[in-house]
Amino acid sequence: LVRRRAATITACTLCDVRILPKRSLDEAIREFPEERFRFESLAATRNRISMEKRSGGKVRQTSAFFKDCDPKFAAAISDLMEDQLFM
Secondary structure, eight states, X not given: OOSOOOOOOOOSSOOOOOOOOXXXXXXXXXXXXXXXXXXXXXXXXXXXXXXHHHHTSOOOOOOGXXXXXXXXXXXXXXXXXXXXXXX
C-alpha cells in the first residue's frame, strides 16, 4: 500500500482490467478506516509469500533484537509472528 509497484504483462487472451487509482483507494480508506487493516494484512502476507518464492523456502524474519538468541528459539517465535505492515 505504500510503495509503488509496476510490472509489464503480456496477455494471451482478451482481458477486462479495472484500475483503482491510489487517490481513490486512499479516499475510500478514509471513509472506511476499518478496512485499512485488511488491506495491510493482505499486502504483508503477499510480501512474505513473494520473499519465500524468491528465496526458495520459508523466510524467517526476526528482528536484530533476537540475533544473539538460540536459533531454535528464534525459529520458534518466527513461526508465531503475524504479517503486518505499518504506515
